[in-house]
Amino acid sequence: MTSAIHIEHLTRRFGDLVAVDDISFDIGHGEIFGLLGPNGAGKTTTLSMLATMLEPSAGSATVNGIDITGDPAGVRRSIGIVFQDQSLDEELTSWENMDFHGRLYRIPADVRNPRIDELLRLVELIDRKDDLVKTFSGGMRRRLEIARGLLHHPAVLFLDEPTLGLDPQTRNHLWSYIATLANEKGITIVITTHYMEEADRLCNRIAIIDHGRIIAMDTPARLKERIGGDVVTITAPDPDRVISILSGAGFNADRGGEQVTVSLENAEQQISGLIVRLSENKVAVTAIAIHKPTLEDVFLSFTGQTIRDVEADGKESRRIHHRAMRH
């Protein structure tokens, strides 16, 4: 069986900056695949190359069995894409935006019109079909863009940060909507996001990408199993002291931003021992929390940083990246 997407040693450089660094993997048909990582990690660059918007510096890839450099037009016909930034014409109505797309993909009118109708119903915008897009909310625009991406029945749908900047309620709505879509239409969906909990809920498989490299790839459940046991998060005025004491006592303690995280089997029973150890050494502790491992913890254990830390550091490198993009 061929894969929906097959990537071999794909690399993209912008000047000295290696945005995507020799990645190789396969995505199966009908899979919902998540590319997870902080801003500037290389997610969008990877997507741009797969969508033939950007030429790879090295390596190759096929989408739906078609080579991205050999037959870009063929790839374009078999993919739908929802960009990170909005790409609707605000001066047109939602129907006209769909119609423009349908004509651009050369879908004949007798197929196009019923399909637009069906999709606008699906994303619950049929009542607003003759309203200009500039009157739409962020969530409505996103739904319209997803509907538009599906209009030409793509084999693969790319969603680049589809829920960025949306309120939590709209976000939840959109994700359940995407899940339904993947089930009903059987298309392969590739999503980039840095909302860990969303990726966890939705994706069959996840690749964690950082500094242009894939650092882990598996199902969300198996990724979390790798952490081993539960996660204890300790907030303390002096996190380094907490780490040195706990490490000395045989605990597996790590710095996670301003907090300390400890992975612990059966945390509910084991935690008293941990607390006793801390109070024996008279260490001040502000708060302790136990939770099941999340992808956030997975990210932390693979990179030694929480995704939020990386974002905070990322500002400078993003600027450099941006400058590199311009030249």
Add this chain to the structure above:
Amino acid sequence: MDIVYTIWLRTMKRFIRSKSRIVGSISMPIFLLLFLGFGLNAVVTLPGSENYIAFLMPGMVAMSVLFSSVFSGITIIWDKQFGFLKETLVAPVTRLEIMIGQTVGGATTAFIQGIIILVLSLFIGLVVDNPFRFLVAFLFMALIGISFTAFGIAIASRMEDMHGFQLIMNFLIFPVFALSGAFFPITSLPPIMATATMLDPLTYGVEGIRYGLTGSSQIDPFICLVVLCGFTIATTAIGAYLFRKIRI
């Protein structure tokens, strides 16, 4: 052709909805025509018998077509900034089809605005004595529309955002207009300016329209046609080349 039509259709829909833009862009030539025309009509005597208003009309029609076509071409920067260009560029169509669609669309809107000025001119003394010759004026308006929309696209392809727009309008498009022989007979200009006027491609558009409307022009209409066709081919080729290299 279907792709060109699709992009043309979008341009037309946007055009019809932008009423303030239409009013804005035809107001300037109308003001000039009325104020300069009526103001100077009594004091300016032109070699030949026509009055100054009649002399101004072709220039004002050309002006209206010129400014709106350059503007239409440059608006692809907005598509770039607001992201819509991505939607077009990621579709399985060639860049050339997109560029031609944009050009034909922009030229059509510019042509319509020129027609509006023509129609309004009928109320202040424009006489249609030969309908066939009028079609010649239409032809020249279309050529100005196509060449300068393509010119706008060429400029827009190299611009990052709209900041440079005013600069382009003031230092490139306005001189093109002012030197086009729209205001003054070429023969009455000092030699340097007369030479500059002869180098200005719009001059041949203005004179072509002048021939269409009045039956006489300062340059042979056939020469006008040849020069303007050449200019149209050149700008379209350059626009298509630069548009192909757009990175987003």
